[in-house]
Amino acid sequence: MTTTAPYGTWTSPITAQHAAAHGGRPDWVRTVGDEVWWTEPRPAEDGRATLVRRRADGTTETLLPAPWNLRSRVIEYGGMPWTALPATAGRGPVAVFSHFADQRLYRHEPDTPGAAPQPLTPAPDRPAGLRYADPVIAPGGAEVWCVRESFHGPGPTDLRRSLVAVPLDGSAADDPSAVRELLADRHFVTGPRISPDGRRAAWIGWEHPAMPWDGTELRIADLAPDGTLTRPRTVAGGPDEAVCQAEWLDDRTLVAATDPGGWWNLYRIDTETGEAVALLPAEEEYGGPLWRIGQRWFAVLPDGRIAVTHGRSSWRLGVLDPADGTLTDVPGPWTEWAATLDAHDGRITAVAAGPDRGWEVVGIDPDDLTATVIGHPHTETVDPRHLPAPQARTFTGPGGREVHAHLYPPRNPDHTAPPGELPPYVVFAHGGPTSRTPMVLDLEIGYFTSRGIGVVAVDYGGSTGHGRDYRNRLRGQWGVVDVEDCAAAARALVAEGLADPRRLAIRGGSAGGWTTAASLTAIPGLYRCGAIYYPVLDLTGWSNAGETHDFESRYLDTLVGPLPEAADRYRDRSPLTHADRLTAPFLLLQGLDDVICPPSQAERLLDRIAGRGVPHSYLTFPGEGHGFRRADSVTTALEAELALYAHAFALRRDDLTPLDLHS
Structure with missing residues (x-):
């Protein structure tokens, strides 16, 4: 039965508690071996974020109990807070993550009975004075490379950012000198993306007063015998061009989302010649504002195709084949795809939502584009x-x-x-x-x-x-x-x-x-x-x-x-x-x-x-x-x-x- 009542006085089953419980979204998805991991909000647990794992058999589990909180404070808005080593014969997976309370990096082996996270980085001299974001496993698997933000004075701008290497054996927890500085290149930097042959790294940098949607540079450097990055140089971007993401297509070629034509489109960049070729020029966005370090609007599949979010006003997910220039969208009820994607071993993982459903973790077959909710399924009461x-x-x-x-x-x-x-x-x-x-x-x-x-x-x-x-x-x-x-x-x-x-x-x-x-x-x-x-x-x-x-x-x-x-x-x-x-x-x-x-x-x-x-x-x-x-x-x-x-x-x-x- 319908009741007539003035606007603003209606009764509703959507309570404030109901709305609060649905706050936040799953984020930072990555493939770890034959599993998919992501972060997930816990509004009822003081608003922390935890790490969730989906095993190959489809079961899910929370990897870190309260009070562990996966969140970086680099640039205060944070960024990718974790990475992982997949399981190998005789050893389970290893997670590396930034803990919000102290901003140190920790190592955790979830399959080891009774294991608790162990610090990898030293305690800072001031609260949260050393911060880390956008980590990746380095060539050889003995280090994690990431952005480090270090404060050296009392003011909010008294800080330095650099790319560093953190040993995974825990030796830097009590010895700050064990953290190797790879490069101090620009005032703002994203984490490194390592070429398939392990010989070069790429990252994005910029300087004040620019914001990352104003003008950035796509930089690359060589990995020297002493383990540092040398000969840094710019291969794309500039004061009026904003590169927001870059990934390696092969040992010599990068794919970047950048906007020399006024829209964030995908470009194939030859790092030897600097030649940039638009893969599918269009007046729509294939990237977005880099508010958090490590956002991903696209991911390169092993066969060279690219899973990419794109659109105007709303974001669809499609698979782009650079060989023939076709872009085929993923069907389904989702009308918005977040800037967190992963492509690995012939599968795509993403986070999506729609006008009538909240954010879900979605797995996509890139060949037939079938999409299935694999985590954080929307439920409505x-x-x-x-x-x-x-x-x-x-x-x-x-x-x-x-x-x-x-x-x-x-x-x-x-x-x-x-x-x-x-x-x-x-x-x-x-x-x-x-x-x-x-x-x-x-x-x-x-x-x-x-x-x-x-x-x-x-x-x-x-x-x-x-x-x-x-x-x-x-x-x-x-x-x-x-x-x-x-x-x-x-x-x-x-x-x-x-x-x-x-x-x-x-x-x-x-x-x-x-x-x-x-x-x-x-x-x-x-x-x-x-x-x-x-x-x-x-x-x-x-x-x-x-x-x-x-x-x-x-x-x-x-x-x-x-x-x-x-x-x-x-x-x-x-x-x-x-x-x-x-x-x-x-x-x-x-x-x-x-x-x-x-x-x-x-x-x-x-x-x-x-x-x-x-x-x-x-x-x-x-x-x-x-x-x-x-x-x-x-x-x-x-x-x-x-x-x-x-x-x-x-x-x-x-x-x-x-x-x-x-x-």
Whole structure:
């Protein structure tokens, strides 16, 4: 039986706890012998990530119990945190992983009864002062080669990155000199990719102020007799070309995802001549922004074919045959494939999701393209008719520019709204800002849509998935283009008669938190309220006063402008500067361990509005960093956000604890 009730007051089986339990996704898949391993989130176990193994017989097991947490802090966003030696005669597999708590590398032999992880790297002089990511087993199997990030001073940029070799016998655990430095090449580097003959290594490097989607270099070097890398040289990339991944095709040839033509396409690169040939030129993306070290958008099969994610706005998985230029997509219910792929012994392993299913580990036969879920299968405990049903939309922004978005109307089979009532809508601004919103099942969105609150997730100018020109719209315009594009989407929904103009809200985290706060101060009156998660609020302090980490410390050079020339722009764009314009109720949520957008940013805003009569609530989360991973944190945040909308939209909900709003 369908009940008539105002939008925003509907009852739903999708609880905040339900949404929190589905947080995160399997990641970092690799083949280990005849097994497949990957990392998996554990929201209920303090948000840790563990290592999961699928044996050849199809059974799965968790390899590392709590409190082991596979997560690297290199560039703070991390990267590939593990590698493994497959089993051999008389010895089981050996895992090598980065443990989040201390950032040391550990060795673990899961088939040895009673074995516990043993450290491979020395304890740092300062907490997490030595960090490792993107490890690979070195030629000969006695070392693991990886990126090392070492801090040498108190500031967030007092650090050095290099490629190092860590012995697998544990000798470096108490002897730091046993870690060999292979090369210190660029300020930022990815882990090495070793040629099939073991004679050369390739990696990606770049320097401040560039971000990895602005300009990078694909570098190679020779392996010298003393075990170091020598004669480093650039074979692709540059200041206006961003190589995001490279893999060896043979001893002399690399395949790279790079964008000299404005789109991340695949190129075959002759490392002797430097000749680069596009394998399948197209105005779509075969790569993405390198936010984490070691992401893989493609993988080379043993026969030379390439499994590759590709698309515009959404990512499909296909198998590319360079011999004839054909690209054949994998069929199935998945519409989004993550940047983690593996190809080994005639099989492909990937992670995929769709609008009605969460992230799953999928195995694919590259010959007949049959795909099977082999791990982390999606299970749903609610009627699928309660789940959000996204629609791809393109709105018109200022000057006629396109603004891409995903629209999620209210949806609940048990309720209908009174005749003539328009629903409230929340604009979701994604983080990054050089990122995007995938069109996959998101129960945080479903938490709102199933209660009668619509969502529009905006891929504002600057988002990825639409080519370099769309990405570059935000250059010098952060706080302008993103704010305008979000507003354009909201106003279009009103003009189309889909949204109530008196009940619009905006929310976002990180860079999305910035866009939320900037929108509330730049366009007073458009939004009734805003939910601001771990935001940037003061550009000058964030960039110039050491309030963020090294990776993004020069990000604003392109997003806003270089200092000191753009100092006025930093001040004028910051929501902190215009706190006097803030009149709408807002919710501010902050992880107290966040080193990317630290609590000091939020606290200065609260100081500015103190006593001004602006209703607000500030929730802090001890133990959480940049992005909430613990189930209880996500639950608290979602329930508080709904309580904010209930207050601002005058929704009567007896199932909510009213938000404690201060003024």
